[in-house]
Amino acid sequence: EAQVTQNPRYLITVTGKKLTVTCSQNMNHEYMSWYRQDPGLGLRQIYYSMNVEVTDKGDVPEGYKVSRKEKRNFPLILESPSPNQTSLYFCASRARNSYEQYFGPGTRLTVT
Amino acid sequence: AQTVTQSQPEMSVQEAETVTLSCTYDTSESDYYLFWYKQPPSRQMILVIRQEAYKQQNATENRFSVNFQKAAKSFSLKISDSQLGDAAMYFCAYRSASGGSEKLVFGKGTKLTVNP
Numbered sequence: 001e002a003q004v005t006q007n008p009r010y011l012i013t014v015t016g017k018k019l020t021v022t023c024s025q026n027m028n029h030e031y032m033s034w035y036r037q038d039p040g041l042g043l044r045q046i047y048y049s050m051n052v053e054v055t056d057k058g059d060v061p062e063g064y065k066v067s068r069k070e071k072r073n074f075p076l077i078l079e080s081p082s083p084n085q086t087s088l089y090f091c092a093s094r095a096r097n098s099y100e101q102y103f104g105p106g107t108r109l110t111v112t
Numbered sequence: 113a114q115t116v117t118q119s120q121p122e123m124s125v126q127e128a129e130t131v132t133l134s135c136t137y138d139t140s141e142s143d144y145y146l147f148w149y150k151q152p153p154s155r156q157m158i159l160v161i162r163q164e165a166y167k168q169q170n171a172t173e174n175r176f177s178v179n180f181q182k183a184a185k186s187f188s189l190k191i192s193d194s195q196l197g198d199a200a201m202y203f204c205a206y207r208s209a210s211g212g213s214e215k216l217v218f219g220k221g222t223k224l225t226v227n228p
Contacts, residue, residue, distance in 0.1 A: 042220040103157035
């Protein structure tokens, strides 16, 4: 089944404790992105990648890191999480010659 | 920078009726794509419909259609014969068609309630 998977789905952590949210797609898509969703703000793009070892900032990259060492994986790293990073996070992927983005199921992160 | 505005935080419609959700955007580009996404309570993001800016014909997908007014930078979604399963958050989104960027800009969303 074609899909984008994210882990964990739910995470509660404390300020300053490094964490990684994994994202993997099995569709051989070139493009991958991370978004955060906050009430009243919609979805905002954090980072995106157009190929292995090629990443670029979205609209809200501060406090986040990403890497794209393999085509299928695009982890989101929070080196020192803060409470304002409490949010719902989505990973998405798209084939270069396609319009449609496939979204993962979302990761609910709470930073206390 | 491109922006997308959804001016209706909430809308409601009676089952079997028609509802229109508004979206406006700001861009200096001439070639781009516009999308409507649906997010039901399950949180899954589902693509409803897309429109290429170079196409004058409005896109349609079954009960969903758009009214794309390029000069006015308007992209509204019309849902006909509304069903209870249409209740969800709806997001309008913009993406440039120029190569070299995967930036996707979303509006803040409209919560649609369908009344039986």
